[in-house]
Amino acid sequence: KNEVEQSPQNLTAQEGEFITINCSYSVGISALHWLQQHPGGGIVSLFMLSSGKKKHGRLIATINIQEKHSSLHITASHPRDSAVYICAVRRLASGSRLTFGEGTQLTVNP
Amino acid sequence: NAGVTQTPKFQVLKTGQSMTLQCAQDMNHEYMSWYRQDPGMGLRLIHYSVGAGITDQGEVPNGYNVSRSTTEDFPLRLLSAAPSQTSVYFCASRGSSYNEQFFGPGTRLTVL
Numbered sequence: 392k393n394e395v396e397q398s399p400q401n402l403t404a405q406e407g408e409f410i411t412i413n414c415s416y417s418v419g420i421s422a423l424h425w426l427q428q429h430p431g432g433g434i435v436s437l438f439m440l441s442s443g444k445k446k447h448g449r450l451i452a453t454i455n456i457q458e459k460h461s462s463l464h465i466t467a468s469h470p471r472d473s474a475v476y477i478c479a480v481r482r483l484a485s486g487s488r489l490t491f492g493e494g495t496q497l498t499v500n501p
Numbered sequence: 502n503a504g505v506t507q508t509p510k511f512q513v514l515k516t517g518q519s520m521t522l523q524c525a526q527d528m529n530h531e532y533m534s535w536y537r538q539d540p541g542m543g544l545r546l547i548h549y550s551v552g553a554g555i556t557d558q559g560e561v562p563n564g565y566n567v568s569r570s571t572t573e574d575f576p577l578r579l580l581s582a583a584p585s586q587t588s589v590y591f592c593a594s595r596g597s598s599y600n601e602q603f604f605g606p607g608t609r610l611t612v613l
Contacts, residue, residue: 395543424602434591434604477543488534488559489602491543 394418397478397492404499410465412495414478417459421481424489425452425463428475437463437476468499502527507592507605514582514612522577522608524592530603532595533575534559535567537588538607544591550575582612 398413414423425437438445438452440461445452449468454461465472478492508523526533534549536559546559550569564586566578575594579586592605 393543426602426604432589432607432609434593434607436601436603439600479544488546488549489544491545493541493543 393492394482394490395478395480395492397476397495399495400493401496402498404468404497406469406499406501408468408499410468410472410497410499412463412476412478412497414461414463414492415459416461416478416480416490418480418490419483420456420459421483423454423461424479424481425461426477426479428477428494430474434477465497470499470501473498504528505592505594505603505605507590507608509608510606512608512610514579514610516583516612518582520579520582522579522590522592522610524575524577524605525573526575526592526594526603527573528594528596528603529572530594530596531572532597533569534593535565535575535577536591536593537561538591539588547577547590579610584612586610587612 395416422441424439427437428434440454449466451464475494475496477494479489505526531552535547536544538544545561547565548567550556553569553572556567556569590608593602595602
């Protein structure tokens with residue numbers, strides 16, 4: 392079983408819909424990252440969380456340390472949000488190393 | 502700042518050939534890493550470095566070498582390419598504050 396599991400693997404939405412992508416992990420962590428991989432392949436860091444909630448524009452990320460779960464929400468989705476969203480955790484005592492989920496492919500149709 | 506740069510963007514090798522993937526960053530970051538990305542799998546760590554002169558193995562180091570002679574550069578060497586090394590390779594860096602990771606644009610490698 393992977394240490395980092397994302398759901399769903401694939402998600403198709405209509406423009407304007409509210410989107411939720413989930414990440415569950417099975418190890419103790421010091422931080423969790425959400426990343427976005429564009430269709431062209433580039434990877435961009437969206438959030439780093441160690442507790443609570445962060446918001447940037449239409450993106451909201453939450454984490455529940457006790458339940459070992461994080462969610463990424465996109466409000467008022469747009470076709471330009473179409474990308475792969477990747478969850479990664481920094482395990483306790485792993486130093487700089489990250490463990491990645493397989494990613495969620497999001498497609499937003501106009 | 503250029504951020505993290507990688508060259509080449511695309512490469513085709515024959516089995517047994519060697520090559521070096523270049524990675525450079527201009528943010529004075531201590532930590533640099535090489536990952537490979539394969540379909541149906543998350544990014545996997547090949548090698549990483551916590552500073553100039555210091556490198557260590559990740560999850561999938563076999564068949565790859567690295568060195569870190571300067572803070573800026575972290576090349577990845579394929580010693581004798583194999584078809585199993587066909588993948589997309591990403592270099593990443595971050596500062597010492599455990600915050601944002603910066604990724605290079607990736608190198609798509611095909612080994613025939």
